[in-house]
Amino acid sequence: MERSILLTISTAVALVLAVAACTPTVKVEAPPEPITINLNIKLDAEVRLKIEEQAKDDINNNPGLF
Structure with a gap:
């Protein structure tokens, strides 16, 4: 009976070590x-539209400019 308990404990320890050895590792690196x-x-x-509007206003305000 003592041998059966020792065998069970040994098996449990081996199982825990096997599971711990297979745990995946995740690394987050920059x-x-x-x-x-x-x-x-x-x-x-947009820039062209503003310039064209300004040019039209300048021509209307100064007809002898050109």
Whole structure:
């Protein structure tokens, strides 16, 4: 009977060690280089519209300019 208890304890210890050895490891690391986000935004239409409106106002206010 004593041998049966020793065998059970040995089996339990071996099982715990086997499970502990197989636990996955997760590592979160920052990338070695910074992350760059390239945004190609074109703001030409808004700027052109404001310049055209200003040009029309200048021509209307100064008809002899050109």
